[in-house]
Amino acid sequence: MRTLVAWLTMLIVTPLFAIVVIAAGLLGVRNRPGGLYDWVPRRWSRIALWSAGIRLVLHGDEALRRGTPRVFASNHVSWYDIFTLLAILPRYRFVAKAELFKIPLFGPAARRAGTIPIQRENRKAAFQAYEEAAREIRAGSSVVVCPEGTRGDSYALRPFKKGPFVLAIAAGAPVVPVVVYGAREIQPKGSFAVRSGTVHVHFLEEIPTTGLSYDDRDELADECWRRMAAAMAQEHGVATSSHSGKRSRKQDSGIRKPETASTTEPVIG
DSSP: HHEEEEEEHHHHHHHHHHHHHHHHHTTOOOOTSSSSSHHHHHHHHHHHHHHHHHHEEEEGGGGGGGOOOOEEEOOOOHHHHHHHHHHHHSEEEEEEGGGGGGGGTHHHHHHHHHHHHHHEEETTHHHHHHHHHHHHHTEEETEOOOOTTTOSSSOOOOOSHHHHHHHHHTTTTEEEEEEESSHHHHHHOOOOOOEEEEEEEEEOOOBBBBTTOGGHHHHHHHHHHHHHHHHHHHHHOOOOTTTOOOOOOSSSOOOOOOOOOOEEEEEOO
């Protein structure tokens, strides 16, 4: 029954919200803080959480109260990771795989709302996407990335791509490691079924990038990975191989050098 409710709800509200966003773009509605393009994704995702019967609990959410733009780097095992982050983060832009923008109505609406498409298999296009994300940061928006690249089958962290960390260094924005736990039980990768449950979101201590250069990208990525792996192990007992965070330069994202303490609060019952 939960699966039916969740899917029917999203099939109804997604086209409606998409049409609103597309129409707003055609009418020249400006993308301003707290405006329509911020409100629609947040409302859409909160409806998704509500229809799935999700209770959301935040840890270390003081990171959300700071006004400076940051790069939020999250693990990714379910579509409900995305709904969760959309529902709670301040003004932001998502970097998402380009295939999603081919979905009728959803794709054009996502682009109007400021979501940035990335073609991971195309190095030049990927670099351009991260350049666009850097411009959004300089304009005052945070950016959300999933450095593992795609959804995983388990909570154990996989190697991180370096592009998001090149972005953070180029924009001079701190990186906030984010651990989402519980979304896999709601809807794991490859499953149609949706189950109710509790999702925990841990905002870890941010990693500053002031003074870092392109040559520091590997260490920045590894530090973010280590913090997230440690939090996953400590808070939820998920063990990850200590070697999983390391990538050789040959495995890098293809992005070339640019020229230029925990509180717990239920927020959705």
